Amino acid sequence: MSELLKITGLCVGAEDKEILHGVDLGINAGETHVIMGPNGAGKSTLGSAVMGSPEYTVTGGSIVFDGADITGETPDKRARRGIFLSFQNPVEIPGITLSSFLRSAYEQVTGERIKLFAFKKMLSEAMEVLNMDPAYADRGLNVGFSGGEKKKAEILQLLVLRPKLAILDETDSGLDVDAVKTVSAGIKAYKEQTGGSLLIITHNTKILEALTVDRTHIIADGRIVAEGGPELIDEVTSGGFDKYVSGSAL
Amino acid sequence: MKEKTQVADIDRAFYDFRYEENEDNFLDSGITPEIIREISAEKGDPDWMTAFRLHSLEVFEHLKMPEWGPDISGLDMDNIVAYIRPQKRMQSDWNAVPDDIKETFEKLGIPQAERESLAGVGAQYDSELVYHNVRKEVAESGVVYTDLESAMHDERYAELIRSHFMKLVPPTDHKFAALHGAVWSGGSFVYVPAGVRLEIPLQSYFRLNARGAGQFEHTLIIVEEGAYLHFIEGCSAPKYYEAGLHAGCVELYVGKNATLRYSTIENWSKNMYNLNTKRAVVAEGGKVEWVSGSFGSHVSYLYPMSVLNGRGARAEFTGITFAGEGQDLDTGAKIVHNAPDTSSYMNTRSISKSGGKSTFRSSVVVNENAEGSRSSVSCESLMLDSISRSDTIPAMVIKTDKADVGHEARIGRISDEAVFYLMSRGLDENSAKALIVSGFAENVSKELPLEYAAEMNNLINIEMKGSIG
Incomplete structure (x- = not known):
C-alpha cells in the first residue's frame, strides 16, 4: 500500500511556544486513522498544520503528501493536492452562497469546469445523504447556520470536493445523537464513494461506529504517546488518558 | 499671463487607453472672465446663463479652498483646462460617432449595456455629450432625457431649467460649486412627468480623456408627483500624469409621493480630485434612494445630501468606498429632516488597503419641525492590512426630542x-x-x-x- 501522508519529526509552534515536539505519523491510501488525546494535547494543531494554517509555524520536521514535500506550501496548494480539513468552528462568509462557493471550490481543487446543472445535481445528492434542507445551498456560506448545520455543511463540502485525505477536527463536538449519526453517515458515504483516507480527531467514539478504523494514535503534550489498532479506542474510552499524561504534562 | 497646456511626449504605455487629443481643442489653461465668456459663446448660452457663469466665477474667486478634509494642495487650479470640446456635435446614431470616441465607449460597454437593459443612454466624452438615445416608448410617455445644453435652448424646458438650475446647490455653497457654476459643461437633463413610472433605468456615462482636463458635468433630474425613475450614472477616466479635477453637480427634485433611485459607480483614475456635489430635495411622501460606489480617484470629497422637505419624505443612502494605495477618500452622506414624520437610513461600507485612507463622514440634522422623524446610520469599515487607515466622523444635530435617531459604527480588519x-x-x-x-x-x-x-x-x-x- 502506498503512503499518502508521511509526517516526520514535526515540530509546530504558535507565538513562540512550541506545541508539537516531533510527531511522526504515516497514513496509507484508503486508511482510516483516529487521533485521541486530552484537551490541549496538540490534536487540532496537528490537523491545522497539515492543512497549512498560518496560525502555526513549522519549526522542524516535514510533511510529505502523495510523494511531495508540502511543508512550506500554502493551504490552497495543499487543497488542490487533495487535502481537506473539516473545521471545528467553520467561518461565516456573507455575500456568497454555499452553492456558488462550493462550485468554485470544486473547480479550484479539481482544475475542471463543471456545468451548473451537473453541479446542482451532485450537490443535491450530497445534501440528501446529510438530511440537509436544500434551502441551505442558497444561503450565505455558514451565515446564521446552527452549530449542527455548520458541521453538516463541512461534510457536504467533503462529499463534493472528494479529497484524497480528509482531516476531521472534532466534527462531532457539540452535536446531538441524531446529528452525529447523520454526520457519520456522510463520512461513511465519502469513504465508500472515493476510497479516500481519513484522519479523525475526536473525543467521541459514536462517530466511529459506522467506520472501520485501521489505526489509533494517542497524543499527549505534543507527542504521540501510544499507537495501536481500533482496540486502543475502547481502552481509552474506559480507562481515560491518565496513564499517558502522568508526569510532565499536567 | 496664461499658457497653452503642453502636450508632453509621454510614454503611451502608461496610459490605460486614451486617444489623440487635438491641441486646437484646448482653450487656455486657467479660468478668467474671458474664458467663461468664450465657453458661454461657444455653447450659445442664453443671456441669463452667461450672467450666471460670470457671477459664479466671482463667487469662486472669493471663496476659500476647503481646509477640513483631505489634502488637495496637489491640485493646480491654474492648469485645469476647463473645457475641451470634441470635434463632433452630439449624435444619436452610434455609427456617426467618431471612431476613437466610439472605441473608448465600446471598451466601456455602453452601446451594449443600452442594447441589453437600458431605456436610454447618454455618453459624455471630455466635456460634452457625444451620444444620446432614448427608447421610443420612453419618449412617448413624456419622459425627457437629453443633455442640459439642448434642453436649455428648447422653449418647452428653458423655464424649467432656469428655475431649477443650481437652486439646490447654489454657487455660494462652496468653492467647487462656484467653479462648477462658472464652467459647467455637458451632463443630463431628465424630466419624468407626474404619474409616469419608468420600470427600466436610464443611464449616463462620463469619461475624461484629455490630460489635465476638468470635468464639470451637471445632472438635473425632476421627478414629478407619483412618478418613478431609476437613474444610473457611471464615471471613469484613464490615467494621466497631471492631476485631473472632477467637480460635477447633481440636483435631484423628487415630487410628492414620487421615488427617484440614483445609482452611481464612480471609478476615476488614481490621479483625479473628485470634488463632486450631489443634492436631492424630497417633497411630501416622496423618496430618494442613493446607491453610491466610490472607486478610484486620488482624493474624493463626496457627501450626497437629501433634504426632506415634505411630511413623510424618506431618504435611503447605501454606499461603498474602496481606498487603495495613494488614495484618500472622504465620503458619506448628509440628511436634513425638515418636516414631520420623515425618515432616513444610511448604510455604508468602506474598505482600505495598501496604505489607502478611507473616511466616513456623515451629518444628520433633525430640525424642530421634524417631530416623529426617524434616522438610522450604520457604517462599517474593513482594513485589509496594518498600514491602511479608516476613520468615522458622524455628526448629528437633533433639535427635537420627538425623534428617533440611531448610530452604529464598526471598524475591523x-x-x-x-x-x-x-x-x-x-x-x-x-x-x-x-x-x-x-x-x-x-x-x-x-x-x-x-x-x-x-x-x-x-x-x-x-x-x-x-x-x-
Whole structure:
C-alpha cells in the first residue's frame, strides 16, 4: 500500500511556544486513522498544520503528501493536492452562497469546469445523504447556520470536493445523537464513494461506529504517546488518558 | 499671463487607453472672465446663463479652498483646462460617432449595456455629450432625457431649467460649486412627468480623456408627483500624469409621493480630485434612494445630501468606498429632516488597503419641525492590512426630542481565520480576500442591477490584485 501522508519529526509552534515536539505519523491510501488525546494535547494543531494554517509555524520536521514535500506550501496548494480539513468552528462568509462557493471550490481543487446543472445535481445528492434542507445551498456560506448545520455543511463540502485525505477536527463536538449519526453517515458515504483516507480527531467514539478504523494514535503534550489498532479506542474510552499524561504534562 | 497646456511626449504605455487629443481643442489653461465668456459663446448660452457663469466665477474667486478634509494642495487650479470640446456635435446614431470616441465607449460597454437593459443612454466624452438615445416608448410617455445644453435652448424646458438650475446647490455653497457654476459643461437633463413610472433605468456615462482636463458635468433630474425613475450614472477616466479635477453637480427634485433611485459607480483614475456635489430635495411622501460606489480617484470629497422637505419624505443612502494605495477618500452622506414624520437610513461600507485612507463622514440634522422623524446610520469599515487607515466622523444635530435617531459604527480588519478557511478549499490568497471583501460589499452590490453588481465585483477584484497606479 502506498503512503499518502508521511509526517516526520514535526515540530509546530504558535507565538513562540512550541506545541508539537516531533510527531511522526504515516497514513496509507484508503486508511482510516483516529487521533485521541486530552484537551490541549496538540490534536487540532496537528490537523491545522497539515492543512497549512498560518496560525502555526513549522519549526522542524516535514510533511510529505502523495510523494511531495508540502511543508512550506500554502493551504490552497495543499487543497488542490487533495487535502481537506473539516473545521471545528467553520467561518461565516456573507455575500456568497454555499452553492456558488462550493462550485468554485470544486473547480479550484479539481482544475475542471463543471456545468451548473451537473453541479446542482451532485450537490443535491450530497445534501440528501446529510438530511440537509436544500434551502441551505442558497444561503450565505455558514451565515446564521446552527452549530449542527455548520458541521453538516463541512461534510457536504467533503462529499463534493472528494479529497484524497480528509482531516476531521472534532466534527462531532457539540452535536446531538441524531446529528452525529447523520454526520457519520456522510463520512461513511465519502469513504465508500472515493476510497479516500481519513484522519479523525475526536473525543467521541459514536462517530466511529459506522467506520472501520485501521489505526489509533494517542497524543499527549505534543507527542504521540501510544499507537495501536481500533482496540486502543475502547481502552481509552474506559480507562481515560491518565496513564499517558502522568508526569510532565499536567 | 496664461499658457497653452503642453502636450508632453509621454510614454503611451502608461496610459490605460486614451486617444489623440487635438491641441486646437484646448482653450487656455486657467479660468478668467474671458474664458467663461468664450465657453458661454461657444455653447450659445442664453443671456441669463452667461450672467450666471460670470457671477459664479466671482463667487469662486472669493471663496476659500476647503481646509477640513483631505489634502488637495496637489491640485493646480491654474492648469485645469476647463473645457475641451470634441470635434463632433452630439449624435444619436452610434455609427456617426467618431471612431476613437466610439472605441473608448465600446471598451466601456455602453452601446451594449443600452442594447441589453437600458431605456436610454447618454455618453459624455471630455466635456460634452457625444451620444444620446432614448427608447421610443420612453419618449412617448413624456419622459425627457437629453443633455442640459439642448434642453436649455428648447422653449418647452428653458423655464424649467432656469428655475431649477443650481437652486439646490447654489454657487455660494462652496468653492467647487462656484467653479462648477462658472464652467459647467455637458451632463443630463431628465424630466419624468407626474404619474409616469419608468420600470427600466436610464443611464449616463462620463469619461475624461484629455490630460489635465476638468470635468464639470451637471445632472438635473425632476421627478414629478407619483412618478418613478431609476437613474444610473457611471464615471471613469484613464490615467494621466497631471492631476485631473472632477467637480460635477447633481440636483435631484423628487415630487410628492414620487421615488427617484440614483445609482452611481464612480471609478476615476488614481490621479483625479473628485470634488463632486450631489443634492436631492424630497417633497411630501416622496423618496430618494442613493446607491453610491466610490472607486478610484486620488482624493474624493463626496457627501450626497437629501433634504426632506415634505411630511413623510424618506431618504435611503447605501454606499461603498474602496481606498487603495495613494488614495484618500472622504465620503458619506448628509440628511436634513425638515418636516414631520420623515425618515432616513444610511448604510455604508468602506474598505482600505495598501496604505489607502478611507473616511466616513456623515451629518444628520433633525430640525424642530421634524417631530416623529426617524434616522438610522450604520457604517462599517474593513482594513485589509496594518498600514491602511479608516476613520468615522458622524455628526448629528437633533433639535427635537420627538425623534428617533440611531448610530452604529464598526471598524475591523480582515480575519486571518476566514482567509485560511477559504484557502483550505482551494482558493488562492487574493481570491479568498476578494471574496471576503465582496461579501462585505454585498449591501451595495445587492442594490445594483445585476450587470453593475458584476462590474463592481470586477472592480473589487482589480483593486484586490493591487493594480499598478
